[in-house]
Amino acid sequence: MKIPDMAASAAVADAGIDRALFEFADYDAGAGERGGYSNYSYWRSTFRMFLANKVALFFLALLGSLLLFTIVQPFLPGQLSPTKIFNDPETGMQYRNLPPGDRFWLGTNSIGQDLWSRIWSGTRTSLLIGLSVGLAEMLIGIVFGAIWGYVRRLDRVMTEIYNVMDNVPSTVLLMLFAYIMKPGFRTMVIAMCAVGWLGLARFVRNQIIIIRDREYNLASRCLGTPARRIVTRNILPYLVSVIMLQTALSIPGTIGWEVFLTYIGLGLPVSIPSLGNLVNEGRMIMMAPELRYQLIFPTVVLSLITISFYVLGNAFSDASDPRNHV
Amino acid sequence: MFLYAIKRLLQSLFTLFIVVSLVFLLMRLLPIEGYFGDRFQKMSVGEVQASLGKMGLLDPWYLQLARFYAGVARGDLGVSFVYRRDVPIVKIIAPRIPYSMGFGLTAVAIAMATGLAMGVGMARSKGKFADRAGTVYIVFVNAVPLAVYLLFVQLYGSSFFHLPILFDKYDPKSWILPAISMSLNGIAFYAMWMRRYMVDELNKDYIKLARAKGLSNRTVMVRHVMRNAYVPMAQYLPAAILATIGGSIYIESLYSIPGMGGLLVDVIQRQDNAMVQALVLIFSSVGIVGLFLGDLLMALVDPRIKLVKSEGAR
Numbered sequence: 130m131k132i133p134d135m136a137a138s139a140a141v142a143d144a145g146i147d148r149a150l151f152e153f154a155d156y157d158a159g160a161g162e163r164g165g166y167s168n169y170s171y172w173r174s175t176f177r178m179f180l181a182n183k184v185a186l187f188f189l190a191l192l193g194s195l196l197l198f199t200i201v202q203p204f205l206p207g208q209l210s211p212t213k214i215f216n217d218p219e220t221g222m223q224y225r226n227l228p229p230g231d232r233f234w235l236g237t238n239s240i241g242q243d244l245w246s247r248i249w250s251g252t253r254t255s256l257l258i259g260l261s262v263g264l265a266e267m268l269i270g271i272v273f274g275a276i277w278g279y280v281r282r283l284d285r286v287m288t289e290i291y292n293v294m295d296n297v298p299s300t301v302l303l304m305l306f307a308y309i310m311k312p313g314f315r316t317m318v319i320a321m322c323a324v325g326w327l328g329l330a331r332f333v334r335n336q337i338i339i340i341r342d343r344e345y346n347l348a349s350r351c352l353g354t355p356a357r358r359i360v361t362r363n364i365l366p367y368l369v370s371v372i373m374l375q376t377a378l379s380i381p382g383t384i385g386w387e388v389f390l391t392y393i394g395l396g397l398p399v400s401i402p403s404l405g406n407l408v409n410e411g412r413m414i415m416m417a418p419e420l421r422y423q424l425i426f427p428t429v430v431l432s433l434i435t436i437s438f439y440v441l442g443n444a445f446s447d448a449s450d451p452r453n454h455v
Numbered sequence: 456m457f458l459y460a461i462k463r464l465l466q467s468l469f470t471l472f473i474v475v476s477l478v479f480l481l482m483r484l485l486p487i488e489g490y491f492g493d494r495f496q497k498m499s500v501g502e503v504q505a506s507l508g509k510m511g512l513l514d515p516w517y518l519q520l521a522r523f524y525a526g527v528a529r530g531d532l533g534v535s536f537v538y539r540r541d542v543p544i545v546k547i548i549a550p551r552i553p554y555s556m557g558f559g560l561t562a563v564a565i566a567m568a569t570g571l572a573m574g575v576g577m578a579r580s581k582g583k584f585a586d587r588a589g590t591v592y593i594v595f596v597n598a599v600p601l602a603v604y605l606l607f608v609q610l611y612g613s614s615f616f617h618l619p620i621l622f623d624k625y626d627p628k629s630w631i632l633p634a635i636s637m638s639l640n641g642i643a644f645y646a647m648w649m650r651r652y653m654v655d656e657l658n659k660d661y662i663k664l665a666r667a668k669g670l671s672n673r674t675v676m677v678r679h680v681m682r683n684a685y686v687p688m689a690q691y692l693p694a695a696i697l698a699t700i701g702g703s704i705y706i707e708s709l710y711s712i713p714g715m716g717g718l719l720v721d722v723i724q725r726q727d728n729a730m731v732q733a734l735v736l737i738f739s740s741v742g743i744v745g746l747f748l749g750d751l752l753m754a755l756v757d758p759r760i761k762l763v764k765s766e767g768a769r
Contacts, residue, residue: 292470293470293473293474293477296470296471296474296739296742296743296746297474297478297735297738297739297742298698298701298738298739298742300704301735301738301739304719304723304735305478305481305735308723308731309481309484381598385600385601388600388601388602389601389602389704392602392704392705393704393720393723393724394720394723394724395723408600408602408603409602412602412603412606415606415610416610424603424606428599428600428603431599431600432598432599432600435597435598435599436594436598439594439597439598
């Protein structure tokens, strides 16, 4: 923006116009509300649109009950420990590969652990990894992307950082991180965050560069709005739909990576049940048809979680796009 | 054009240099067992130090880095320590690349042909049965873990169609299942992309104008819609083709194909540091070169992309 030069200001004064009108205004927090004339609320419309989508509601209910159930499951009556190995009291042998039955609801695995409780314990671990990675990625992506897009001086440096990280295939990057650190929950979360924030950051950055210099933001800046408020109130709401979609998709994506890392031997230790470990255990005994239930049950849970997040992410992203609100 | 290519090449080389050096330095953080394998248990501290010194691993890092680059320039990636002791890594890798690339290229071809056709078909019958069936397939491929559905393909494919369950160099019938399994994911990817693209594009004004001018449906599709679809394809394809060098980790280990993907898993599990380092370097350089070629090709295909920054536009 140009500051009016002296000649122009003098001309303004000569014409008998009040010069005070051409000064930068001070920021007035209440002024934004005064011009409002409709009772349109962004979030209310978003939720109304979302609630109108019956399929999404079904999956929301499904995912909600899954989540709730993984939390309360250990406290229900008749639940067995997910890590205990059960022995037959008469022979002293382990209850190996028992089919689903009364005591072990979904049967036991090859070393005599209860599959039912292992599945829920594993779902808990995997969802926890997925949610923490999803949230962390969202946070890092937004903050990094916003600074990258808004602060012009940093553009060169940050673009270079991005290029370096983006050029290495993410599989390789992930394996490298997991290989260097000790296997465990924290390693997994750090490795996946390190890989996952890139896409979102670039998206946020590109959008901010596009929106930053639009007329309404120029006007807003002339009215003295601080940069932080412009970013959080004028720009970020524009991006809510895509941010939510990316986050929703990154949660099942993370769980998928967990399965992959476990498959190549860089996952969580076997002592912590997770969907990756369960699928991997199931895979090994896959060739015996009567034992296939050990692979199918965890896969079903995993697929349900993935599909739910997929559908929910898309539904919420449609609902939160203001262009669909009319 | 030429200037742009040179500039972009220098940029890629710079990125490659940073990536390679970073990976090399990160590798120095690894546990030193990775240089000895089973022998490590029986060695005394003095012996370990002595042989580390002999390998040059006790030198300052910049000396190691310089020596490493000198080796790379001569086409030497070092020797394996654990996987196949004291065999040059280049000799281990070279015979494996044809397997990975053979299957990879077949899979890319299948995936592109089937996926793009499927996407066009889905967009044409938007909301109808074919579109829904395709969507179910895409959701299925994305929702069920790769490790699981590939296993089912191997299992049922071999029992229903009497195809060999493992790869055999001399039996072409055993190549079918791996090639198909490798393309399943790509089909979903191309179909999803093509459908989205067609649905968005057909609503645009220039298509309406072309129709209003009385162009036939065929001409509109070939000359206008498809012509625009080349651009993102051109950018993506070189990377996809080069990436086949890396092979598929799951499929190569499922069918025991002696390719590159299985190798990376093998050397990670056996903790062969030198091999891990060499493979990571190869895979990252392949990625960088692929992006470089993609940008170049895209600039060739799309005349709208300005190669030289216009000055004073803003």
